[in-house]
Amino acid sequence: MNLQTIADDIVRELQPRLGEGKVADYIPELAKVDPNQFGIAIATVDGKTYHAGDAETHFSIQSISKVFMLTLALGKVGEAIWKRVGREPSGSSFNSIVQLEHEHGIPRNPFINAGAIVVTDIVLAGHAPREAIGEFLRFMHFIANDETLSIDEKVAQSEQRTGFRNFALANFMRGFRNIHHPVDHVLGVYFHQCALMMNCVQLAHAGLYLANHGTNPLTGFSVVSPRRARRINAMMLTCGHYDGSGDFAFRVGLPGKSGVGGGILAVAPGKASMAVWSPGLDATGNPALGSVALEMLAARTGWSVFAG
Numbered sequence: 001m002n003l004q005t006i007a008d009d010i011v012r013e014l015q016p017r018l019g020e021g022k023v024a025d026y027i028p029e030l031a032k033v034d035p036n037q038f039g040i041a042i043a044t045v046d047g048k049t050y051h052a053g054d055a056e057t058h059f060s061i062q063s064i065s066k067v068f069m070l071t072l073a074l075g076k077v078g079e080a081i082w083k084r085v086g087r088e089p090s091g092s093s094f095n096s097i098v099q100l101e102h103e104h105g106i107p108r109n110p111f112i113n114a115g116a117i118v119v120t121d122i123v124l125a126g127h128a129p130r131e132a133i134g135e136f137l138r139f140m141h142f143i144a145n146d147e148t149l150s151i152d153e154k155v156a157q158s159e160q161r162t163g164f165r166n167f168a169l170a171n172f173m174r175g176f177r178n179i180h181h182p183v184d185h186v187l188g189v190y191f192h193q194c195a196l197m198m199n200c201v202q203l204a205h206a207g208l209y210l211a212n213h214g215t216n217p218l219t220g221f222s223v224v225s226p227r228r229a230r231r232i233n234a235m236m237l238t239c240g241h242y243d244g245s246g247d248f249a250f251r252v253g254l255p256g257k258s259g260v261g262g263g264i265l266a267v268a269p270g271k272a273s274m275a276v277w278s279p280g281l282d283a284t285g286n287p288a289l290g291s292v293a294l295e296m297l298a299a300r301t302g303w304s305v306f307a308g
């Protein structure tokens with residue numbers, strides 16, 4: 001199996017479909033991104049990286065940051081996190097508020113916005129917002145083995161001005177005492193984590209610890225225990241694509257996490273970490289071409305966790 005050929009073929013076959021889907025426009029800065037782009041990177045646990053297309057163009061990782069902040073929060077408070085956020089798929093959109101009232105301000109999982117905002121509140125404990133953002137950025141430098149990663153302040157400010165639903169979610173949960181810090185502090189951190197810029201190669205490297213039992217094979221550094229890596233992967237499989245999670249498992253069969261910037265991080269446990277990026281989103285807010293590309297990749301490599 002030649003992974004470089006597979007990546008090149010996918011880029012070539014998707015060429016006629018570039019621009020499919022709809023770029024997220026509720027964050028004005030993201031609406032400016034050219035939709036006719038597609039990139040793919042595959043980083044294997046034996047230390048090789050393959051990439052094709054626009055794999056070195058930086059994009060806003062948005063909700064993919066939820067995986068990394070969850071990793072940080074688990075490191076801080078361990079299992080106590082599950083008192084404040086659940087582990088079940090939500091069956092609703094990423095920014096839905098409907099379940100929160102029935103479920104007393106405890107979000108369904110850490111990968112919908114409400115759950116991610118609770119996770120950010122946990123990482124913020126004992127810090128000023130600026131320090132929490134710094135901690136997140138240093139963690140990303142560490143796991144991606146790349147000190148050049150940076151946050152796009154314009155994207156963060158753009159969402160700060162227009163993130164009305166996230167303010168509603170956070171205030172609602174604060175009413176249930178499941179947000180412990182001032183809402184503008186928590187969301188200040190959340191909008192900055194979402195505004196981290198990465199390219200497919202960097203993102204595939206950052207996800208390697210999830211593919212390799214918690215240890216980044218490029219650096220040899222342990223990020224989490226094998227058990228924790230397995231559990232994060234399980235949650236990515238069941239909850240990583242909001243109400244498109246079942247369909248992603250059906251089509252691709254890999255743990256994955258999407259973002260409205262158009263990126264998807266996917267993990268083939270024991271084999272590889274992959275990143276795809278194309279700005280256009282489908283009706284569930286997940287990257288349209290990115291899902292198709294991962295479907296092709298999983299089919300051609302046989303990497304689905306369900307085998308075959």
Ligand SMILES: NC(=O)CC[C@H](N)C(=O)O
Pocket residue numbers: 061062063064094095113159166191194258259260261285
């Ligand atoms: N699905 C996403 O990527 C959503 C992240 C975005 N920052 C938001 O909160 O709306």
